[in-house]
Amino acid sequence: MFMDFFWAFVVGGAICVIGQILLDVFKLTPAHVMSSFVVAGAVLDGFNVYDKLIEFAGAGATVPITSFGHSLLHGAMTQAEEHGFIGVAVGIFQLTSAGIASAILFGFIVALIFKPKG
Amino acid sequence: MITKENYKNDIKNYQPKPKLLKNCIKAFVVGGLICLIGQGLTVFYTEVFGFSEKAAGNPVVTTLILLSALLTGFGVYDKIGQFAGAGSAVPVTGFANSITSAALEHKSEGLVLGVASNMFKLAGSVIVFGTVSAYIVGMIRYLIEQFL
Amino acid sequence: MKIGKQSWQFNQGVYVQAAGTVTGPREKQGPLGEFYDYSFDELHCNEKNWESAERALLQKSIDICLGKTNIRQDAIDLFISGDLLNQNVSSNYVARDIPSPFLCVFGACSTSMETVAIGSSLIDSGNCKNVIASTSSHYSTAERQFRYPTEYGGQKPDTATATVTGAGTLLLNNEPSDIQVEGATIGKVIDYGVTDPLDLGSAMAPAAADTIVQHMKDFGRKPEDYDLILTGDLSSVGSPIVKKMTEQSGYDMEGIHRDCGLMVYHTNQQVFAGGSGCACSAVVSYGYILQQLKENNLKKVLIVATGALLSPTLVQQKETIPCIAHGVVLQRTDV
Numbered sequence: 135m136f137m138d139f140f141w142a143f144v145v146g147g148a149i150c151v152i153g154q155i156l157l158d159v160f161k162l163t164p165a166h167v168m169s170s171f172v173v174a175g176a177v178l179d180g181f182n183v184y185d186k187l188i189e190f191a192g193a194g195a196t197v198p199i200t201s202f203g204h205s206l207l208h209g210a211m212t213q214a215e216e217h218g219f220i221g222v223a224v225g226i227f228q229l230t231s232a233g234i235a236s237a238i239l240f241g242f243i244v245a246l247i248f249k250p251k252g
Numbered sequence: 253m254i255t256k257e258n259y260k261n262d263i264k265n266y267q268p269k270p271k272l273l274k275n276c277i278k279a280f281v282v283g284g285l286i287c288l289i290g291q292g293l294t295v296f297y298t299e300v301f302g303f304s305e306k307a308a309g310n311p312v313v314t315t316l317i318l319l320s321a322l323l324t325g326f327g328v329y330d331k332i333g334q335f336a337g338a339g340s341a342v343p344v345t346g347f348a349n350s351i352t353s354a355a356l357e358h359k360s361e362g363l364v365l366g367v368a369s370n371m372f373k374l375a376g377s378v379i380v381f382g383t384v385s386a387y388i389v390g391m392i393r394y395l396i397e398q399f400l
Numbered sequence: 401m402k403i404g405k406q407s408w409q410f411n412q413g414v415y416v417q418a419a420g421t422v423t424g425p426r427e428k429q430g431p432l433g434e435f436y437d438y439s440f441d442e443l444h445c446n447e448k449n450w451e452s453a454e455r456a457l458l459q460k461s462i463d464i465c466l467g468k469t470n471i472r473q474d475a476i477d478l479f480i481s482g483d484l485l486n487q488n489v490s491s492n493y494v495a496r497d498i499p500s501p502f503l504c505v506f507g508a509c510s511t512s513m514e515t516v517a518i519g520s521s522l523i524d525s526g527n528c529k530n531v532i533a534s535t536s537s538h539y540s541t542a543e544r545q546f547r548y549p550t551e552y553g554g555q556k557p558d559t560a561t562a563t564v565t566g567a568g569t570l571l572l573n574n575e576p577s578d579i580q581v582e583g584a585t586i587g588k589v590i591d592y593g594v595t596d597p598l599d600l601g602s603a604m605a606p607a608a609a610d611t612i613v614q615h616m617k618d619f620g621r622k623p624e625d626y627d628l629i630l631t632g633d634l635s636s637v638g639s640p641i642v643k644k645m646t647e648q649s650g651y652d653m654e655g656i657h658r659d660c661g662l663m664v665y666h667t668n669q670q671v672f673a674g675g676s677g678c679a680c681s682a683v684v685s686y687g688y689i690l691q692q693l694k695e696n697n698l699k700k701v702l703i704v705a706t707g708a709l710l711s712p713t714l715v716q717q718k719e720t721i722p723c724i725a726h727g728v729v730l731q732r733t734d735v
Binding site: 135138143144145146148149150151152153154157158159165168169170171172173175176177179191192193194196197198199200202203206207210211214218219222226227229233234236237238241242244245246248249250251252 | 270327337338342
């Protein structure tokens with residue numbers, strides 16, 4: 135269990151360091167970095183690499199935004215196996231819906247309650 | 253000598269050196285800590301509520317998003333972000349912060365045209381690129397699996 | 401009267417009658433906090449959104465300025481104002497409640513000296529008697545228009561600046577007072593190809609250097625003729641560049657130059673390279689510098705307000721950032 139935590143910390147931190155290098159050295163905007171990361175997550179999952187990383191690092195691989203790309207593809211592939219081509223479209227948001235729905239809901243509620251602090 | 257033709261190079265010595273190492277260490281520690289919290293939540297949901305490790309993913313992500321939205325509302329997440337850079341932007345909490353901060357900022361223009369219309373101003377690119385790339389990769393993989 | 405290539409000398413006598421400076425809480429905690437007439441203790445300035453907060457600052461600075469004299473509001477021949485927001489909304493909307501003819505200008509952060517130069521010229525020519533020149537900026541309205549939502553956790557580099565929350569107003573006319581507007585130099589738009597909207601000090605330094613050098617040439621002066629040459633918001637990045645560039649042209653400002661962006665905050669206030677925004681040069685000049693002139697600690701000052709004329713849309717279209725700087729000479733009437 136301790137090793138699970140250790141690798142979650144190290145792998146999650148390392149992914150963030152890659153992001154920091156993209157920001158500082160390559161002067162990308164945060165939006166460009168995030169977009170690149172989801173694409174990278176989807177592509178890595180296309181080669182079945184991301185699942186291995188999750189097995190190894192747990193939350194270190196599921197918490198960074200790269201896992202969003204991985205989940206999108208995973209959902210799409212699961213449905214594609216059942217329904218063929220159309221399954222890609224049917225399943226694409228299947229695994230990510232909890233994340234997107236809660237982000238929308240909590241974002242909306244917070245906007246209702248709070249005031250920007252500046 | 254500072255010249256117009258070569259201005260960007262001529263002024264290099266006057267610009268503060270980017271603290272790459274320091275920024276990377278801060279990103280590593282904060283990003284690692286957020287993932288560590290995620291790991292802790294995974295254990296919590298599997299041990300206490302009996303989720304399988306895979307099924308625990310959803311409540312873990314939801315909890316992190318809730319925390320991030322609240323910290324954004326209290327005006328704390330932008331300060332964490334200034335300190336940690338990519339460390340707080342890359343985890344899913346950064347995604348939630350980009351949605352919540354945009355929604356909150358545009359509250360003054362009303363719920364429909366302000367909050368709702370602007371919510372995905374920053375996070376939209378992540379969803380668009382994620383969906384398009386997953387779609388393309390998914391199609392390719394499906395074709396390969398079917399015909400090879 | 402035109403003097404040299406880009407400058408005006410006001411021979412008929414244009415005088416500063418009163419000033420009003422208003423800031424937010426962070427500026428109050430800065431080194432010049434005691435010199436501002438009024439400071440709100442929170443960023444919202446008791447208003448419901450950021451844009452109305454900025455208008456409250458501007459309105460307050462005008463009220464305070466006029467309150468210091470016995471000139472009635474309907475005796476104002478012209479109100480000149482500008483700010484950073486799209487359609488100059490702060491100025492235009494505040495002007496609804498001002499019963500004077502109104503000219504709105506946009507010069508980004510150079511607006512303060514642009515309004516003073518225009519107003520002085522109109523008084524000098526006899527077209528106006530009493531003119532109020534105002535400008536305002538607000539940290540949060542600028543963040544949300546030019547950058548990201550205020551609660552967004554993006555990391556800013558050390559070259560970034562913090563927009564000053566505040567507003568400044570100057571009342572000018574032709575009746576002799578302690579301080580006079582002696583001349584002005586109108587800047588050209590200068591673009592040295594900087595594209596980074598988070599490094600405006602580097603972008604604006606060439607514009608400031610161009611205006612300062614032109615000013616010296618037009619008036620046949622040297623930097624030593626001034627007690628102080630003050631730039632608007634070049635920050636810790638742009639200040640050494642402008643010094644180097646004027647020195648290259650034969651005008652060494654060592655020991656004479658200061659920058660409002662470096663004076664308005666303490667270095668430990670987490671403001672990156674310094675302060676910026678229309679109000680940066682306005683509150684420092686109309687608050688602190690005028691006081692120093694009145695107390696005879698300074699006799700003759702050249703204030704060069706610097707503006708980066710960028711738009712977020714054009715930055716995303718990969719355009720470079722054009723910049724401008726306008727200079728105004730304030731001096732004690734008895735020199």
